Amino acid sequence: MIDLRLLREDPDTVRASQRARGADESLVDQLLAAEERRRSGIADFERARAEQNALGKQVAKASGEQKAALLATTRELAEKVKALKADSDAAAAELDQLTLRLDNVVETGTPPGGEDDYVVLREVGTARDFAAEGITPRDHLELGELLGAIDTERGAKVSGARFYFLTGVGARLELALLMCAVDQAVAAGFTPMITPTLVKPDVMRGTGFLGAHSDEIYHLPADELYLVGTSEVALAGYHSDEIIDLSAGPRRYAGWSACYRREAGSYGKDTRGIIRVHQFHKVEMFSYCRVEDAHEEHLRLLAWEEEMLAKVELPYRVIDVAAGDLGSSAARKYDCEAWVPSQGRYREVTSTSNCTTYQARRLGVRERNPQAGDGSTRHVATLNGTLATTRWIVAMLENHQQADGSVLVPKALQPYVGGLDVLPAPGAAG
RNA sequence: GGAGGCGUCGCCUAGUCCGGUCUAUGGCGCCCGCCUGCUAAGCGGGUUUGGGGAUCAAACUCCAUCGCGGGUUCAAAUCCCGCCGCCUCCGCCA
Numbered sequence: 001m002i003d004l005r006l007l008r009e010d011p012d013t014v015r016a017s018q019r020a021r022g023a024d025e026s027l028v029d030q031l032l033a034a035e036e037r038r039r040s041g042i043a044d045f046e047r048a049r050a051e052q053n054a055l056g057k058q059v060a061k062a063s064g065e066q067k068a069a070l071l072a073t074t075r076e077l078a079e080k081v082k083a084l085k086a087d088s089d090a091a092a093a094e095l096d097q098l099t100l101r102l103d104n105v106v107e108t109g110t111p112p113g114g115e116d117d118y119v120v121l122r123e124v125g126t127a128r129d130f131a132a133e134g135i136t137p138r139d140h141l142e143l144g145e146l147l148g149a150i151d152t153e154r155g156a157k158v159s160g161a162r163f164y165f166l167t168g169v170g171a172r173l174e175l176a177l178l179m180c181a182v183d184q185a186v187a188a189g190f191t192p193m194i195t196p197t198l199v200k201p202d203v204m205r206g207t208g209f210l211g212a213h214s215d216e217i218y219h220l221p222a223d224e225l226y227l228v229g230t231s232e233v234a235l236a237g238y239h240s241d242e243i244i245d246l247s248a249g250p251r252r253y254a255g256w257s258a259c260y261r262r263e264a265g266s267y268g269k270d271t272r273g274i275i276r277v278h279q280f281h282k283v284e285m286f287s288y289c290r291v292e293d294a295h296e297e298h299l300r301l302l303a304w305e306e307e308m309l310a311k312v313e314l315p316y317r318v319i320d321v322a323a324g325d326l327g328s329s330a331a332r333k334y335d336c337e338a339w340v341p342s343q344g345r346y347r348e349v350t351s352t353s354n355c356t357t358y359q360a361r362r363l364g365v366r367e368r369n370p371q372a373g374d375g376s377t378r379h380v381a382t383l384n385g386t387l388a389t390t391r392w393i394v395a396m397l398e399n400h401q402q403a404d405g406s407v408l409v410p411k412a413l414q415p416y417v418g419g420l421d422v423l424p425a426p427g428a429a430g
Numbered sequence: 431g432g433a434g435g436c437g438u439c440g441c442c443u444a445g446u447c448c449g450g451u452c453u454a455u456g457g458c459g460c461c462c463g464c465c466u467g468c469u470a471a472g473c474g475g476g477u478u479u480g481g482g483g484a485u486c487a488a489a490c491u492c493c494a495u496c497g498c499g500g501g502u503u504c505a506a507a508u509c510c511c512g513c514c515g516c517c518u519c520c521g522c523c524a
Contacts, residue, residue: 039482039483042481042482042493043482043483043493045482045493046481046482046483046492046493046494047492047493049492049493049494050492050493052504052505053492053493053505055504055505056450056504056505057450057451057505059450059504059505060450060451060505061450061451070504071504072504073504074504074505075504076504077504078503078504078505243479375461375477377479377480
């Protein structure tokens, strides 16, 4: 949600943001007009209401004929107040509708354009040259089946397409990965959280997920609840309608949860294996911080993601996502993409967004303004970033595979799988 | 699923029957000032949140806010309806 004061004082910044996103610029002027109508509506209503309050006090004191006369005027006034209230409410509702349509103002430096206009910031590590090693790399599903780690056939039997079982070492590997991520987060000062995966409409709307991409979200109409696509949703709602204290620095949470995505409109994309699934697990970093710290915090989240990628020894690149591909809440977004040998390309494994005050405004997360000193409040910034997800298993299996189909376990994960340094391939020779 | 009780400005609390000096009482905590070798005590003042107007900014002023949303009324913390949350009991199920 936009700061209406910013909109009034600096509409050009908002217009430029809309342009970079490829979104509707005229929305800015519609908002300005609606805001003006709302303010005059409120002023009219409040003037009449004040008069009514004053007369009401006289009625209480008066008696007899005097009272009867007063009642006649106040009755009339009550009608007027009611009508003005309706006008004022309508104007406010119209403004709210427009406000919800406006996406977050992008951060300076964000590449303009759409999905393909990202900028590669760096490439880290080098992809293995399987040809030089004389190996034809298997893809993650073939490896997963060989190791008894992934069962998509039975996933489909039980739950349908895009569902799977992680079995044996697959289940262990996921738990190891996520536990390792939690431990890293705790060491960095995060509070680990296991969050609800069903949330109320207000919270889902507050995080910005019920906008243009609402068909990605599972909805349970019988209970009026939504299944979260990430624990970001629950963690953003955690401090909703609260005034929190950030004087000691950002509040950092590491959420562990199942994540659910409908994957509507991705028919035929990534149908093999577990790259794109309806349900997976994720450890998500979430930070509440002061607006002036948000940029630095964003870079810290990215650094923690890269630290985690280094632990599982994956080659990856970092991209600066273009304005049109940010989603409604983010002002800036960096994705880390790991190399997937079977596809010969990089695939997203983490994503970190700086949502500035966009979510906090909708959810009512505030702090005492440290600059004002008069006890006034202001909205905080929220940021999120992936620390590990089920999808990482795809890249880990493929990058660490050996000729016989066995898979090496990265050193950092070995303590989490009972000291195993290799996932053996029982079906393969050796 | 059924029955009952409760929900007031950080915490506790008065007010709700019987609508109007409620501009929501009092205490605790907290903040500012006075007093005082220091501290404590004492004294005085302040202390919900959101919004409108005014202002360079303030002071100031107005509106809303007693769990949330409607309704009745000239007027609602107070009366009526719906919802949410917490607690107690019963039923059902692990």
